[in-house]
Amino acid sequence: MPVPIICLDEHVRHFAERFRKLFSKPQYQYLVIVLLGLMLCEGRRTLSGLLCQIADRPSLAGLSRFLSEAPWEAATVVTLWLRHFREMMQPKVAAELQRQRQEQPKRRGRPKQPVVTGYLIGDDSTIEKRKGKKMEGLGRHHSTTQDKRVPGHSLVESLYVLLGQRCPLAPQLYRQQAVCKAEGVPFASKIDLMETVIRTFEPVAGTVTHILLDTWYSAKRLWRAARERGFLITSGLKSNRWLRVEDPSAPQGWRWQRLSDYTAQLSASDYIQLKWPKGDDDVYVHVVTTRVRKLYSCQVVIVRLSLDAPVSQARYWASSDLEASPQMLLAHIAARWDIEVLFADGKEELGLDQYQLMSATALVRFWTLAMLAYVFLEEERHRLQEQWQRHVTIGEARRQIQRRHRRHVLDWLHGQFQSGVEPDALYELLSA
Incomplete structure (x- = not known):
């Protein structure tokens, strides 16, 4: 009715x-x-x-x-809702910081500084439009659900997650170079769009901001932008990336090795068994502090569901959080799932693609x-x-x-x- x-x-x-x-x-x-x-x-x-x-x-x-x-x-609509979110969350952040201070055990020396982490998660989603030939911004984009390129729009979105509450940032339309040329608009790559988000983002005061991205956004430009803002960053890695490994026989004492080859030579004792955050599944984790080519010093995280599964099924991430424990690194990685939930809820509950x-x-x-x-x-x-x-x-x-x-x-x-x-x-x- x-x-x-x-x-x-x-x-x-x-x-x-x-x-x-x-x-x-x-x-x-x-x-x-x-x-x-x-x-x-x-x-x-x-x-x-x-x-x-x-x-x-x-x-x-x-x-x-x-x-x-x-x-x-x-x-301006987005600016206003983000400002309200910051104002709403500021006293909650202050209360959480105070709670952490009060719960710290009394001991000699300088007390540990309380930390509230806000995650800024970026990703994109393809919205298929089979019959939208006259729509502006239409291109052919990869669909993860269909594992092929489909006609449609590419939505680039970011999500701010703080103390269990979520706030989306401005949705952006990614247009391929050919589409931009045909429509007479300036071209901006997905990396360009995400870099602008990182450089202009305003977090809630008193928090630590941690950028979370998937393998498509594991670019040095984005890591540099995060470093210059004082943000942490964790991004997915493809198996063909190269990491620095110690090698006494090499002239410099180290060499570059492909990530997949490095994983293949690991033994079962090189992994630790941990619980995946927000679930009961066990995973096997290997963490090494090193340098990834075309990135910076980082912790490389290798996750396998089973040590009996093929090495090709391993998943890889790099994190600039050099002090994080393996369990904390898993928590960072798992937090990225919130943006997948945003896309799913946006389409299912609000018709984001209709x-x-x-x-x-x-x-x-x-x-x-x-x-x-x-x-x-x-x-x-x-x-x-x-x-x-x-x-x-x-x-x-x-x-x-x-x-x-x-x-x-x-x-x-x-x-x-x-x-x-x-x-x-x-x-x-x-x-x-």
Whole structure:
């Protein structure tokens, strides 16, 4: 049943009010419609699908113009939600630092400095568009689910995770060089986009920032950017990378060795058995402090699910956190999974991949508003966790919002009938 805007849940209303100053009055109405539509819609989140969730809704053309032509900036929306996240998390960081100080055992010497780590996770996701030949920004990108190149858009996204709470950064559209040339826009590689994120990111004060990237972003430029910002960084490595190994017979006392060859010569005693974070599975881990060619000094982490499995199934990472224990290195590596959850939740719960928009401006704005809805649901998820005293998913938070709106509609209908409104009048409103 379509929801009259008058039945808007107070939590959604208060959240949207934060951004009112960034929009004109008509634009703000469309903002609320998109946010509500994304959370209520169970079908495809096309523009028509979003509008069908709202009673007495505006025109499809008006919503299309709001996304493609209206004078508002997606970047300012992101800036505002990031600022609010920092303000919300600052007292929580201070409380956590104080808790760590109080729990430190009293001993001689200088006490250990408390640390709160915030993870800045970067990755990209391919959004397939088989029938979107006229869409701007369309290229052929690798799909990990299909293990081949498919027509579509490449979404480059980053996620800030701090004390169990998550906040996405601005979604970015990656366009290949040929696409940029055809559309007359400057080219920026994925490395360029991620470097800009690292160099411009503003963390919560008093925290340590740790960059997490997969193998596609294991470039020296990004490591340099992280070092210059004073950030730690952990990134995946391919097996064909070279690491420095000690060799007394070599003129310099060391030589370069391919990572796969280094792993092949390790014995079972070179590994330690550890629990994978957030799970019960055991893994076998080998850690060596060395230097990777075209990177810096780092800890190289080799992880195998079984020592009987082929060496080709081993996974590799490099971390600039030279003081981290093997278990802490696994915690860093496992934390990167949160961005995979973001992509999955964005597509499943908010239709991040279901748009039918022609212009690049419109689709980036759609992604931005979908991430804005995610920001709200993440806040709602955390509030429900404290209320219910258990883990809550983004999907559960969205379904709770849906239930509250259904109740608001029933209460509103009850009031309308009590005030003498005829059913035919309400039917016209709710069936339009």
